Amino acid sequence: MTERTLEQDGDGAQLDTVTYDVVVLGAGAVGENAADRAGRLGLSVxxxxxxxxxxxxxxWxxxxxxxxxxxxxVLAAARAVPGAAELVQGTLDPAAVLARRDEFTSHWDDHGQVEWLDSAGIALLRGTARFTGPKELVVEAEDGDTRVIARHAVIVATGSEPTVPGIPGLAEARPWTSREATAVKDVPASLVILGGGVVGVEMAVxxxxxxxxxxxxxxxDRVLxxxxxxxxxxxxxxxxxxxxxxRFGTGATRVERDERGVHLTVSGPQGEGEVHAEEVLVATGRRPRTADLGLEAVGLEPGAPVAVDDALQATAVADGWLFAxxxxxxxTATTHQGKYDARVVGDVVAARFSAGSAQPGEGAAEAQAAERDAAAFTRYRASADxxxxxxxxxxxxxxxxxxxxxQEARDAGLRVRAVQYPIGSVAGASVAxxxxxxxxxxxxxxxRxxxxxxxxxxxDxxxxxxxxxxxxxxEVPVDRLWHAVPAYPTVSEVWLRLLETAGL
Structure with a gap:
């Protein structure tokens, strides 16, 4: 059920107020999935x-x-197969690559995604949300502010944002982050990348x-x-x-930009030097996007991650209404794992707060406690994380x-053995x-x-x-994996070779 009223703010101005059962902050892939699942048993979202x-x-x-x-x-794959390789000439067409990229981003137009929200019965409010108290927010927009009240739950799904280290001159040099790198309109002649994580190595390629x-x-001393x-x-x-x-063991100590491009003073194993490029991409990490949410109004630290349990409920907020x-x-730091968590939290919210979720003779508190106890044995638990x-x-x-x-397994106290096999030795790989x-x-x-x-x-x-x-x-026993027969000749035959190498 949805409610809309007009109220007055502290200055006497009229403030549009809307009330929904569940409010989700963030309409990315994770927020969309959480909203969809939360509303499947009749809650307004x-x-x-x-x-x-x-x-x-x-x-982005x-x-x-x-x-x-x-x-x-694809080009590399074709060049690795005689008969196809001879037909592959030249290099990529950057304009065509960027044009195809634009199709995948819908030219940065979200009309189709908004239509999906409408079709799923999920309401959308555009603006910047800020908590003003438990289950209450103000959403600021160009056409005016809206007071938002959640009857039952708020789910924070605001994602993360790139960090820019405090290297002298870097911020003033207008560096790229992952957003600029993936949305580029023209390919620069040269690019220097700071950071050897996923974004750094993928964009280097x-x-x-x-x-x-x-x-x-x-x-x-290594990437990834x-x-x-x-x-x-x-x-x-x-x-x-x-x-x-x-270059390993190397970082920038100063950055300057002029009409010729970006100039970095770097320090590494060979001492201090300079690197010049048209653009610089910062790929040194990300942080939770929580700094401007008004988390202090609900007792949390702005800018910090929102700590949650395996039901994705915020552990430091009373009364079980806040989720993240x-x-x-x-x-998690991937879309696929975030969407997994979103399915969990959406199901948890729907189960706890939808009409009829309480069993006959149970009050709301008892029903919620029963649901939490059951979470350890049902799909309402983010155990894969x-x-x-x-x-x-x-x-x-x-x-x-x-x-x-x-190493992580050994650090966790497990008695483990690592088994390797060269995939190129598998028949399917030689065909590929x-x-x-x-x-x-x-x-x-x-x-075990x-x-x-x-x-x-x-x-691949x-x-x-x-x-x-x-x-x-x-946790499939390896003696059962013997019976999972890989097709021949496929690269998946490596599973059989791994078991053989392990002596199992």
Missing amino acids: LVVEHELVGGECSY ACMPSKALLRPGS AYRDLGAEVTLLVRG DKAEPFASDEVAAGLRALGVDL VGDVTGR HVAVPQVVFTRPEVAWVGRSE ADGYSGTAQVVLDED GVIVGATFTGP AAELLQAATIAVTG
Whole structure:
């Protein structure tokens, strides 16, 4: 049920007030999924968004970045197969690549996403939300402010934003973040990238494919420091093979921009030097987008992640009305895992607050307690966040992993053994590409006889990941995996070779 009234604010001005059962802050992919699930049992749902409906993934992250990376991957795949390779001439057409990217972002027009909200019965209010108290917010917009009241729950799904380190001159040099890198209209002749995480390495590949000279500065001693070391090494070798000037142990100490471009003073193993480029991309990390939400009005720290339990309920807010999901919690940093959490939180909110959710003879408090107790044994629990988070990096080679790395497993006190196999030795890989190069590794829990982590590198390595995710999430005994017969000749035959190598 929705209510709309006119009230007066503290200055006597009229303030439009709307009341919904559930209010979702953020209409990205995560917020959309949470809103959809929360409303499936009849609750009225309002989504508040100050930018484009569809969020970061649709317009500045997942979709445009992969659209930029895919043409180079296809070209490399064709060149690896004699008979096709002879027909491949020249390099990518940057204008065509960017035009196809524009199609994937709907030319930064969210009309289609708004239509989906309408079709799902989800209301949209455009503006910037700020808490004024428990279950109460003010949404500021150009055409006036609106007071918003949530009867039952507020779900924070505002995502994250890039951080720009305090290097002297960097902010004044108008650096790119991931948004500018994925929305570029013209490819620069040269680009320097700060940071060796997912955004840094993917954009290094994309811009090399598009013809830019790329320098990648990494403060540490490897790229992708959350991946297995062998995967980091293979990606680094792949970047250098593409012509990326990759420098480890190197950071910028000063940045200046003039009419010729950007000039960075850098310090590294060889001492101090300079790097010059048309543009500089900052890819050094992200932070939760909570600084301007007015979290102090509900007892939380602005700018910090919203800590949640496995039902995605905020742990530091009383009465069980505040939830958070996606990047803003610090639990997850991918769209697919955020959407998983969104399905969980939407189901939790629908189950707790929809009419008829309480059992006969139970009051609201008892019903909520029963639901929370049941959460440990039902789908209303974000358990995959702890054991089976999948990650894909669309570099060349691709890297895909799920679960714990070998070191993480040992740090958790598990008695594990890592088993590797060269994917190129599998018949299906030799059919897929001449000179196929890649590695498969599984981390075996010796005491329980299950796989707790897996990593794959190589062309289209991401396609191997779902089987591993099922094995890790389902804790499938490895003696049962013997009976999961891989088709021949496919790259998936590497699963059989891993079991053989493990002596199982």
